[in-house]
Amino acid sequence: xxxxxxxxxxxxxxxxxxxxxxxxxxxxxxxxxxxxxxxxxxxxxxxxxxxxxxxxxxxxxxxxxxxxxxxxxxxxxxxxxxxxxxxxxxxxxxxxxxxxxxxxxxxxxxxxxxxxxxxxxxxxxxxxxxxxxxxxxxxxxxxxxxxxxxxxxxxxxxxxxxxxxxxxxxxxxxxxxxxxxxxxxxxxxxxxxxxxxxxxxxxxxxxxxxxxxxxxxxxxxxxxxxxxxxxxxxxxxxxxxxxxxxxxxxxxxxxxxxxxxxxxxxxxxxxxxxxxxxxxxxxxxxxxxxxxxxxxxxxxxxxxxxxxxxxxxxxxxxxxxxxxxxxxxxxxxxxxxxxxxxxxxxxxxxxxxxxxxxxxxxxxx
Amino acid sequence: xxxxxxxxxxxxxxxxxxxxxxxxxxxxxxxxxxxxxxxxxxxxxxxxxxxxxxxxxxxxxxxxxxxxxxxxxxxxxxxxxxxxxxxxxxxxxxxxxxxxxxxxxxxxxxxxxxxxxxxxxxxxxxxxxxxxxxxxxxxxxxxxxxxxxxxxxxxxxxxxxxxxxxxxxxxxxxxxxxxxxxxxxxxxxxxxxxxxxxxxxxxxxxxxxxxxxxxxxxxxxxxxxxxxxxxxxxxxxxxxxxxxxxxxxxxxxxxxxxxxxxxxxxxxxxxxxxxxxxxxxxxxxxxxxxxxxxxx
Numbered sequence: 001x002x003x004x005x006x007x008x009x010x011x012x013x014x015x016x017x018x019x020x021x022x023x024x025x026x027x028x029x030x031x032x033x034x035x036x037x038x039x040x041x042x043x044x045x046x047x048x049x050x051x052x053x054x055x056x057x058x059x060x061x062x063x064x065x066x067x068x069x070x071x072x073x074x075x076x077x078x079x080x081x082x083x084x085x086x087x088x089x090x091x092x093x094x095x096x097x098x099x100x101x102x103x104x105x106x107x108x109x110x111x112x113x114x115x116x117x118x119x120x121x122x123x124x125x126x127x128x129x130x131x132x133x134x135x136x137x138x139x140x141x142x143x144x145x146x147x148x149x150x151x152x153x154x155x156x157x158x159x160x161x162x163x164x165x166x167x168x169x170x171x172x173x174x175x176x177x178x179x180x181x182x183x184x185x186x187x188x189x190x191x192x193x194x195x196x197x198x199x200x201x202x203x204x205x206x207x208x209x210x211x212x213x214x215x216x217x218x219x220x221x222x223x224x225x226x227x228x229x230x231x232x233x234x235x236x237x238x239x240x241x242x243x244x245x246x247x248x249x250x251x252x253x254x255x256x257x258x259x260x261x262x263x264x265x266x267x268x269x270x271x272x273x274x275x276x277x278x279x280x281x282x283x284x285x286x287x288x289x290x291x292x293x294x295x296x297x298x299x300x301x302x303x304x305x306x307x308x309x310x311x312x313x314x315x316x317x318x319x320x321x322x323x324x325x326x327x328x329x330x331x332x333x334x335x336x337x338x339x340x341x342x343x344x345x346x347x348x349x350x351x352x353x354x355x356x357x358x359x360x361x362x363x364x365x
Numbered sequence: 366x367x368x369x370x371x372x373x374x375x376x377x378x379x380x381x382x383x384x385x386x387x388x389x390x391x392x393x394x395x396x397x398x399x400x401x402x403x404x405x406x407x408x409x410x411x412x413x414x415x416x417x418x419x420x421x422x423x424x425x426x427x428x429x430x431x432x433x434x435x436x437x438x439x440x441x442x443x444x445x446x447x448x449x450x451x452x453x454x455x456x457x458x459x460x461x462x463x464x465x466x467x468x469x470x471x472x473x474x475x476x477x478x479x480x481x482x483x484x485x486x487x488x489x490x491x492x493x494x495x496x497x498x499x500x501x502x503x504x505x506x507x508x509x510x511x512x513x514x515x516x517x518x519x520x521x522x523x524x525x526x527x528x529x530x531x532x533x534x535x536x537x538x539x540x541x542x543x544x545x546x547x548x549x550x551x552x553x554x555x556x557x558x559x560x561x562x563x564x565x566x567x568x569x570x571x572x573x574x575x576x577x578x579x580x581x582x583x584x585x586x587x588x589x590x591x592x593x594x595x596x597x598x599x600x601x602x603x604x605x606x607x608x609x610x611x612x613x614x615x616x617x618x619x620x621x622x623x624x625x626x627x628x629x630x631x632x633x634x635x636x637x638x639x640x641x642x643x644x645x646x647x648x649x650x651x652x653x654x655x656x657x658x659x660x661x
Contacts (some may be wrong), residue, residue, distance in 0.1 A: 056548055076551040083552035089545040093567045103553030104564070150553065160552075 006070030007032040007158055007190040008053060011186075013062035015048050015214075020049040024214040025062070030192060032067075035184050037205035038194045043235065046194045046211040047162055053192065054160045055079045066158060082151030083132070086163040089147060090135040096122070096146050097131030103154045121153040122146075125183070141172045148180075152187060159184075161193040165200060177203040198238050202226065210234050227285075228270075232363040235283035240320075242289065242331050244282045248274050256362065258282050262325030263305045267360040274364065281363040288359040289333040291321045291341075294350035303352040307331055309345045323351055394626050414508040418620035425599075425617070433600040438516070439584035442523040447576050449524075450525040450531035451569075454539045457532075471529045482522065482593035489518045514596030522590040527583045538572025538617065561602060571643060578632045585625055601625065 009029040015023040023045045030036045038046040051057045053064055057077035063072050070080050091099050101118040122128055125145040135143055144164055151159055164180070165173040181204045184191045195201050201208050202222045209219035210233065213298075218225065218234045229235040236243055246260035254269050258280055267282050274280060293307070298304055307323040310330070319340045321333045331353050345351060400406065404413035422428050457466045473481065493512035500509035512518060542565055550560035566573070588602045595603065605621045612618075 054552065056551075075555045075557075076548070077556055081552070083549065085545045085549060087545075088543040089549040091546055091549070091564050102550070102555075106554045106559065147549075150549075154553065 005065070008036075008192065009063075009065040009068070010049070010053065011063045011065070013049070013052060013064065014060045015045075015052060015057055016060045023052070023059075026211075028209060028219070029057055030190060032190055033188050035181065035191045035193070035204055035206045037201040037208045038192065038211055039198060039201040039205075039208050039238075040196065040217075043195055044212040045214040046196075049211060050160050050192060050194045052097070053158075054081050054083050055077045056298060080156050081158045081160055082154050082156045084147045084151050084159065084161045084164045087140075087143075087167040090143055090150075092135050093159040094129060095136075096127065096133050096135065096138070096312070098213060099135065099146055100131075100149045103150065107154075107166070110271075117153055118149075121149040124152070124186075125149045126179075140168050141176060144168065144176065148183070148324065152183075157189040159189060159191050161191060163194055163196070165195070165197075168299060173197075173200065174203075180204055183204060186303060209360045212237070228361060229283065230363070232281040232283070234362060235281075235361065240334060241283040242286055242288040244284075244329075246280060246282065248276050248278045248280055251276060256280075258362075261327030262307070262329060264359055265305065265360060266303050267362045268358060269362060272360070272364060274363055277351055278364070282360050283363060284335040284355050284360050286320070286332040287318070289331075289353050289355040290335065291323065291333050292352045292354050293345075294352050296352060298352070301357060303360065304352045304355045305331065305359045306350065306352055308347075309349045309351045310347055312344055323353055381568050397619055398623040398626065401616070401623040404616075406616045407614060407619070418616040419624065420644070421617050422620050422624060427599070428601070428621070430600050431599040431604040433511060434516075434598050435585055438520060438523055438600065439518050439581045442527055442584050443577050443580040445520075445524055446527050446531045446580050447535075447573060449528060450535045450576055451530075451539075451573065453532050454536040457536060458539060470532050472562040473525050474529050478526075478587075478589040479593075481525070482590040485518070485522050485525070485590065486514075486593045489514065489521075514594060516596075516598070519595040519600075522594040523584055526587060526590055527580045530579050530583060534579055535569065535572045538569045538575075542568050571639065575636045575640075578636055582629045582632055586629065 005030045010026055010028040013023055013026040013028075014021070026049060028043075028049075038049060040046045048057060052059055053066075055071065055074055055078070057316075059072055063070050066080055076083070091102065094102065097115075097118050100121055101114040104114040104117060116171075118131065122131055125148050127142060127145050127149065130138065130142070130146075135146065138146065144167075147164070161180075165176050168176060178198050180191070180193070184204070191204075193201075193204060193346055201355070207219060207224045208222055208225045209227070210217040210231075212233055218229065218231045220230075225234060226239050228240060232243065235241045238276060240317070244256045244258070244260040244265060248256050249259040249264060250257040251269075251274065253318070255266050256274055258265050258267055260282065265282055272276065292304075294306060303326055307325045310322040310324055313320045313322070314337060317337060318334045319337045321344075323331050323333070325331050333353055377639070390499075401418055402414055402416070403409060404415040404417065405411055453470055457463060457470075460466055476484075476615065489512045493510070493514075496511050499511045500506055546564050546568075547560045550564045555563060585601060588606055591600050592603045592606070599607075601621070602625070605618060605625075608618050608621075
């Protein structure tokens with residue numbers, strides 16, 4: 001083990017199933033003690049990546065290094081990782097305490113020590129006194145806590161979590177999210193968490209990597225990924241973004257004018273090199289836009305597109321106003337429902353959708 | 366699943382029909398059992414209850430020797446077939462070519478017993494000839510006699526015969542097993558074997574025991590292949606059939622038939638009873654899990 005090496009390093013990792021490419025040349029580095037989330041749509045390759053790190057899949061090519069040691073050809077029981085599965089992974093014929101202590105018994109620890117560590121770990125995950133129960137006597141959330149305890153009791157410094165909250169109901173998922181985050185801060189080991197739920201990812205992650213179609217699309221802090229996505233896919237997957245595809249019509253210093261079917265929009269290049277005629281995309285977060293009357297005066301710091309009002313959907317905390325642009329594509333503006341305008345226009349009424357010029361982000365390709 | 370809007374009498378009629386079928390199929394066996402306890406045998410006007418025919422079986426040296434051979438064959442077959450069936454069932458769960466795997470494993474069932482037995486007989490005779498020739502040509506005398514008709518050839522015949530049944534029985538219980546549990550055990554530090562032994566085996570144990578029971582019963586019941594491949598010794602069934610063919614049905618024959626049937630029914634009945642109780646217990650667990658639990 002190399003003390004200065006990152007906890008996990010993935011180099012040029014590919015995984016093929018016959019002609020199907022599950023992962024394509026993925027490079028990734030995860031630091032010790034980091035809470036890292038692999039986020040992406042179902043079938044994108046994030047679970048394959050996690051399972052390859054855990055030793056449940058052998059890479060077609062590339063390497064997996066844990067603490068600087070190449071473990072690509074080692075089975076899961078030889079790797080310094082623990083794993084929490086989505087569901088069904090508790091041993092039903094064992095009690096909760098036997099489940100948690102199973103790895104310790106494999107390590108041939110004395111029975112007293114196993115009991116002591118098991119009880120301490122069950123207390124840590126909030127299940128003190130549940131040791132003699134069978135898994136089927138626990139709720140879904142409790143079962144996932146047992147899985148956590150079973151993985152953490154082994155004192156390994158990398159914990160892999162494969163959609164650990166997917167089988168739980170919405171409220172429980174929110175509660176467990178925070179518990180996971182606090183637990184990780186408490187134990188201080190590396191957590192690698194797979195999810196397709198962006199809220200879950202944002203809640204727990206120090207850093208997020210987006211995986212789709214077998215590619216690592218983008219990685220960064222939760223805030224960066226949400227507020228300043230580099231890739232068009234990231235903007236389409238994280239948050240509620242309006243995406244406008246178009247071509248660069250003109251360049252004026254740091255600003256580019258992008259011609260889209262709905263109209264021309266200005267966008268800051270943020271250091272990116274583009275030329276007139278390049279195919280690009282522009283994204284604007286829906287909560288940074290607002291609906292205005294078509295004839296309202298436009299502030300020079302704002303950009304806008306004209307459209308026709310369609311409908312408003314009340315979502316509790318926010319209301320989503322939907323409008324059609326000139327090419328009939330949809331544009332959405334979300335506002336906190338309590339701050340919403342008292343009267344709404346009739347469907348088809350011409351409106352203007354406006355946003356601060358800096359709110360638009362440029363995506364290449 | 367019961368149709369709650371269905372007619373209750375139609376439901377009862379279905380059960381009556383099922384029981385009638387079972388009774389019709391089993392009544393000849395019950396009749397043989399009935400006669401086996403009659404001191405005056407088949408067709409007698411007076412029925413005198415006795416167990417003497419059964420005691421005769423167990424005092425008959427020929428019968429006891431045949432029973433020993435049958436038990437030896439049953440034991441050796443079970444020892445080989447059950448682990449092979451577990452491996453085959455594990456392969457089935459892992460492979461993408463499930464239909465092909467099932468077809469290959471069940472293919473011995475599609476060949477008539479006498480044809481299969483005759484084919485194996487010819488095969489072993491040729492194999493024996495070849496091994497004997499090689500032994501003579503090379504002077505490696507230990508090679509001769511491997512495939513002379515006898516225990517080994519009968520054993521191989523029974524392995525081929527019983528493996529599809531054992532495979533199906535193991536597969537049924539293995540079907541409920543979730544592979545994530547093996548992965549969880551591996552993540553806890555278990556080797557492949559430990560994960561199987563500690564986690565998977567306890568959950569498929571009923572299927573494994575059932576497969577053992579089936580193997581033993583099938584070895585007791587099998588006549589055609591065994592009679593063709595056994596060579597110079599006799600098994601329980603071959604003695605029974607040969608006595609029936611040569612001397613007709615004696616009181617002892619009725620007792621022997623009944624003894625085999627009683628044993629088979631007892632074993633199969635126990636398995637069915639155990640499976641029903643287990644299904645009910647699993648059902649209770651599933652219902653308990655389905656109950657809303659507010660504990661989080």
